[in-house]
Each structure stands twice: as C-alpha cells, then as structure tokens.
Amino acid sequence: MKILIVGLGSMGKRRARLTKGIDSSIRIAGVDTAESRRAEATDLGLIDAAYPSIAEAVAAEAPDAALVCTAPLTHAAIISELLDNSLPVFTELNLVADGYEENMAKAKEKGVLLFLSSTMLYRRETQYIKQQVAAFGKPVHYIYHIGQYLPDWHPWENYKNFFVGNARTGGVREIFGIDLPWLLDAFGDVTHVTVQEDSISDLGLPYPDCVTLLLRHASGAQGVLAADVVSPKAVRNFECFGDGLHLFWEGNPKALYEFKNGDKQFVDTYTSFEHDNRYSDNIVENAYVDELTNFFACLRGEETSRWSFEQDLAAIRIMDKT
Secondary structure, three states: OEEEEEOOOHHHHHHHHHHHHHOOOOEEEEEOOOHHHHHHHHHOOOOOEEEOOHHHHHHHHOOOEEEEOOOHHHHHHHHHHHHHOOOOEEEOOOOOOOOHHHHHHHHHHHOOOEEEOOHHHHOHHHHHHHHHHHHHOOOOEEEEEEEEEHHHOOOOOOHHHOHHHOHHHOHHHHHHHHHHHHHHHHHOOEEEEEEEEEOOOOOOOOOOOEEEEEEEEOOOOEEEEEEEOEEEEEEEEEEEEEOOEEEEEOOOOOOEEEEEOOEEEEOOOOOOOOOOOOOOOOOOHHHHHHHHHHHHHHHOOOOOOOOOHHHHHHHHHHHOOO
C-alpha cells in the first residue's frame, strides 16, 4: 500500500511514525510546501519520498489513500483536491464546516472513503464511561474541565503563529472539537446549550480563553463542560454521577476510577500504553494507533469509522455557539 501524508508538521510526522509501526511495508510519500519540513521528515526516516505539491506526489506515486495533517482552515481545499484524484481521505480535526457539504457529496459521487479523525473515541477510558452510562440506564450528570496552557502546546513556536492563534480555530475551540464527539457518543445528542465566556489571561488572544458550556442531552443527561487555555498545568478532570453510578477520570490510563462498595476503585482499561514524553501525560499513543488501524480496516471494507462528517456537523454547531 502507498499513502500520501499532506502536511509534515508535528501531527503529520506522528501519523507517519505510527503508520510505519502498524505496517512497515506501507510506502509513505509526504507533501509539504516547506522544504525544511520535507527534509526533516526524510532525514528522520518517517517518509520514503517528499514532494512540494499534491499534484506532483500523485503523479509520481499513484497512492492508494491520503492523510490530511495540515492546519484546519486548509483542509477543505486539500480534501477536495484529493477527492478529485479519487483518493480515500483521512483528515485531522476540521473545527469548521468549510466545504463539508461539497466534499461529502464528492466522496459519495466518487465512491471513496471520507474518514474524520476523532481520537478520543478510541480512548478505552471514554469507551468504558460510555458502556457504564448505557448499562446504568438512568439520567446522569457530569462535570468536565479541560485546561491547558496555550504557549506549551507547541513550545518550539509562538502560539500566535499556528492555527490556535486564529479566532476561527482557536485553542478553546480545538479542545471542544476533540472532546465533544465522545461526549455526544456517550451521552447522546445535545438539545440545549448555555454558554459562559471570559478572558482572564494576558495571552492577547482574539477569542475568549475560558469557555463553560451547560449541555442538556436528549438522553436526560446534563453536563458542565469547561475548557480553557490558561491552566499552567494541563488538566483533564471528569466526573459523572447518578443515583447508583459514580465515575472519575483524570485524563490518563492510570486515573480512571469508579465508586463501588463504598470505595473509589481503579479501573484498568489498558494492559499497556504508549506515551510520547513531549506531550502531557493525558496524550496516549494507543488511541492514535487504534484510529489509524480503523482507517486501514475501513479501506479494506472490514470496518466502519466511528465518527463521520455528518456527525461532526452537530459538534461544530455547538462550537459555533461559543
């Protein structure tokens, strides 16, 4: 198999590394307009060939599929070009609905896969929470705080110089884009949203740095979802409770608990897990591997994707209220 990775920044390099780990026989061609990124990915042995444009890569490599790992606002046009070449597409978070209707229609017309990343749906902790809530069968409430310090996201570059500096694809919006899908998956469609916004930092952002949502789900569940980009320590604190159910999660595989028999008990959802030390301890590599594995299985017609462009529109509509 040959795949094309468009965008050789941090995420493009991660996807290339993990793809080689899944199947070392896969040939990877990289595309990036920056010569330095092409050279770095090549020198690291992450890709087998590098090109400055999609057109050149497609002509030279005739790939079987493509991964879009560029900044979100570039996705729509890149996906469209890849679909024009009848290539199945895996795309990172889009965060905006630009080109959704057109690209969904084009993928259907071409008969090719349009696969949307939603890595949190592949976390075993979130799937355990979903299963427990479903088995409980009664309304629950949850409180979820995700806090990160924006300058720490890409310490090698100024946060104003990549997509989180843009109001349309800002850091708080990306947090919502990452976590809303699994919340919708676990607790159901949202029927009502209340929003509170604030700016409490000196980061100079063109958007609020703290946003809190009160979400009412069709299932009867209600949740408080608070996201910020000012917390000095990266945190992910989740608590879900009902009359007979109490779950706690601090964002990493070693911190999922349930209250049973009068005691807070650890829930082990991973026999082992991989962690990249460049990132917070709540970033687990296994979920990225499982997601790519699902994509390749979808290409073979063996599985279906866990998140779709159609479903993502619901999450984007919630984000658009902030």
